[in-house]
Amino acid sequence: MLKNNIKLSHFVLIASLINFLLYHFHFFKFVFNTLDYKSLSGITIIVSLVIIMLVVNAFVLYLIFFLSRFVGKLLLVIFFIINAIALYFINTYNVLIDITMIGNVINTDYEEASSFFSWGLIMYLILFGLIPSFFIIKAKIIKESLKRFLISFSLTLLFIICMVFVNGGNWRWIDKNSTKLGALAMPWSYIVNTSRYYIKKSKENEKEILLPNATIKDNEKSIAVLVIGESARSQNFSLYGYEKLTNPLLSKIENLHSYKATACATYTTAGVKCILEHESTNKLYEILPNYLHRNNVEVIWKTTNWGEPPIHIKNFYNKTELRKDCEGEECNYDEILLKGLQEQILASKKDKILIVLHTSTSHGPSYNTKYPSRFENFKPVCNSVELGECTSEELINAYDNTIVYTDYILSSLIENLKELKDYNSMMMFVSDHGESLGENNLYMHGIPVAFAPKEQLEIPFIVWMSDNSKQLKYNKTETLSQNHVFHSVLNFLAIESPIYDESMNIFK
Numbered sequence: 285m286l287k288n289n290i291k292l293s294h295f296v297l298i299a300s301l302i303n304f305l306l307y308h309f310h311f312f313k314f315v316f317n318t319l320d321y322k323s324l325s326g327i328t329i330i331v332s333l334v335i336i337m338l339v340v341n342a343f344v345l346y347l348i349f350f351l352s353r354f355v356g357k358l359l360l361v362i363f364f365i366i367n368a369i370a371l372y373f374i375n376t377y378n379v380l381i382d383i384t385m386i387g388n389v390i391n392t393d394y395e396e397a398s399s400f401f402s403w404g405l406i407m408y409l410i411l412f413g414l415i416p417s418f419f420i421i422k423a424k425i426i427k428e429s430l431k432r433f434l435i436s437f438s439l440t441l442l443f444i445i446c447m448v449f450v451n452g453g454n455w456r457w458i459d460k461n462s463t464k465l466g467a468l469a470m471p472w473s474y475i476v477n478t479s480r481y482y483i484k485k486s487k488e489n490e491k492e493i494l495l496p497n498a499t500i501k502d503n504e505k506s507i508a509v510l511v512i513g514e515s516a517r518s519q520n521f522s523l524y525g526y527e528k529l530t531n532p533l534l535s536k537i538e539n540l541h542s543y544k545a546t547a548c549a550t551y552t553t554a555g556v557k558c559i560l561e562h563e564s565t566n567k568l569y570e571i572l573p574n575y576l577h578r579n580n581v582e583v584i585w586k587t588t589n590w591g592e593p594p595i596h597i598k599n600f601y602n603k604t605e606l607r608k609d610c611e612g613e614e615c616n617y618d619e620i621l622l623k624g625l626q627e628q629i630l631a632s633k634k635d636k637i638l639i640v641l642h643t644s645t646s647h648g649p650s651y652n653t654k655y656p657s658r659f660e661n662f663k664p665v666c667n668s669v670e671l672g673e674c675t676s677e678e679l680i681n682a683y684d685n686t687i688v689y690t691d692y693i694l695s696s697l698i699e700n701l702k703e704l705k706d707y708n709s710m711m712m713f714v715s716d717h718g719e720s721l722g723e724n725n726l727y728m729h730g731i732p733v734a735f736a737p738k739e740q741l742e743i744p745f746i747v748w749m750s751d752n753s754k755q756l757k758y759n760k761t762e763t764l765s766q767n768h769v770f771h772s773v774l775n776f777l778a779i780e781s782p783i784y785d786e787s788m789n790i791f792k
């Protein structure tokens with residue numbers, strides 16, 4: 285490697301192999317501890333992780349080195365040196381290089397940092413950082429022709445895509461352990477988590493663009509309840525024609541309408557943002573709860589989930605706060621969102637009330653843990669997050685039970701609203717995105733919208749109105765978007781605003 289010239293493709297493979305051998309003891313120790321490595325599915329995951337790690341790292345290096353061998357060498361040396369330091373801290377202090385750790389490192393001052401200095405650290409730096417770097421700097425790499433580069437590049441890319449598809453079922457295990465795996469895979473742990481840290485910081489400081497002021501047109505008492513679903517796909521609701529009875533209660537309720545709808549994204553933060561904003565943009569406009577709160581509407585937000593844009597209202601309750609004063613089995617499930625709701629509504633002195641309940645019931649991969657046992661209508665269910673341990677039927681059964689439980693929560697909510705006879709009330713259930721349950725060997729969600737299968741995009745949009753409150757203007761065949769929520773809530777609560785768009789409102 286020192287004296288002889290080496291081909292670029294060989295060099296990046298060797299560099300990737302060195303990266304794998306030197307810095308990934310803890311990564312695989314964790315994998316072996318959490319997986320059943322004697323089972324076929326366990327072996328598949330381990331072999332796939334080794335291959336993917338080697339190939340992906342070599343692939344990225346290949347691209348960088350082809351563009352500039354100087355930049356490539358510089359980056360590789362920097363990575364190996366940081367890897368060596370990270371390895372020292374992982375071995376000595378048992379730390380994980382996750383987003384919290386990166387935050388700690390970035391906010392450490394010189395004095396604190398210098399207290400970590402030790403001869404052990406110097407040894408790690410020399411053995412795992414400087415010595416491999418020396419060979420990298422000395423290596424004489426032969427430049428490859430563009431044609432050869434393009435061929436190797438596309439074949440490797442194809443190979444990586446195939447590996448991803450072959451491992452479809454393993455994503456559930458990988459997703460469950462992604463934080464730990466990501467924190468131990470070098471150099472990605474600190475690259476990805478440093479970027480995540482800065483993105484998070486800039487989002488926290490992002491100021492929302494205020495919408496023009498709104499006025500409340502009448503003093504009729506009305507309540508709009510928006511229930512945000514999690515990973516609920518319309519296909520598994522009997523309201524949408526599913527052959528299993530997953531909506532035994534909602535299907536009996538009058539004035540209930542289910543519209544076809546498409547999500548704007550396949551992950552929570554983006555889906556929730558679309559449900560709350562007046563139009564889908566990359567900017568952060570004032571979202572529905574903040575807008576109505578600023579314009580004198582009583583707004584209550586209760587959540588067992590996360591990932592909403594910054595909320596600036598008085599009555600915000602997260603899972604920890606809700607659980608603090610809750611007793612009984614139901615406190616561990618989404619029913620907790622309904623506790624005390626009637627009292628809170630009655631205590632309000634305002635005529636117009638918006639309540640947002642952000643649920644988490646259908647979030648995978650452990651669907652079977654998201655509902656009380658009495659809702660286990662479909663059996664047997666999947667109890668594992670590993671591939672091969674569950675059949676497709678068991679997985680779908682567990683998911684369908686989460687829909688049965690959602691059916692119960694929504695119908696209880698409607699019963700609660702019916703009892704408040706002095707109010708016109710409306711309930712809207714819209715999911716953040718859909719879910720894959722093994723179709724095309726895909727699981728969970730998160731595939732970019734352009735490639736996403738329909739299962740991840742087709743969401744329920746269910747509306748109920750109290751007697752004599754409002755009529756719907758669309759028939760059932762209309763396909764809605766998440767942005768319909770904003771304008772329809774404005775219409776229902778009789779709020780006049782220059783931003784209001786009649787074409788996005790579902791009420792007469």
Ligand SMILES: [Zn+2]
Nearest residue numbers: 515551552716
């Ligand atoms: Zn989600």
